[in-house]
Amino acid sequence: MNKKKLSILITLVFLIVVSQAALAHTPILYVEDYHDGTIYVQGGFSDGSSASGTDIILVTEQEFAGDTEARDQYLDKIGAExxxxxxxxxxxKLVIYRTQLDDFSEAVIEKPAVDYKVIFAAGPGHNVIEKGPKLTDSEL
Structure with a gap:
């Protein structure tokens, strides 16, 4: 094999290895509505590594305008300080609630009465944001 073909082959192999490493740690968030006033949240990474201890944050959909009523009502509802x-x-956006994923990278969280988003906060460049399922009248 001539030197030019060999150098192209080595460059291609190098690029493939580097690109795989860059994509190996993509964060994944799964949110399921249990239809009982709670949601099931599971987080992880595309390389199979655990997300245990990773922050899950519920935030209001609207930008914060100085009113913490949504957070305060939610914390009263769940009995948190x-x-x-x-x-x-x-x-x-106002943080309504913050928790962490358990040892199995899961959490069951009560739904707020306001429109909200669920954030898998695994660090800069590793945040995943999903719209949270609404609390229905039958779940109140």
Whole structure:
């Protein structure tokens, strides 16, 4: 094989290996509506690595305008303590609730009464955002 063909072959193999490594850790988020007022959330990575301990964040769909009522009502509903101080924001939206995935990379979370998004927050460049299923009248 001549040198030119060999160098092209080596370059192609190198590019394939590098591209596989770049795609090997894509975050994945699965959100299922249990239709009982809760959602099932599972997170993971395309290479099969665990997402245990990764943050799951519920945020309002609307940009924060200074009103924390949606968060406060949700925290009252689930019996959680309201945070002191400034409201926590994620990309200009009010954080309603924050939890972490369990040892099986799963969580069951009560649905808020407002339109919301579910965020799999695995770090910069590794966030996945899904629209959360609405709370229906029969689930109230």
């Amino acid at each position: 309201k945070p002191a101080g400034e409201a926590e924001l994620f990309e200009e």
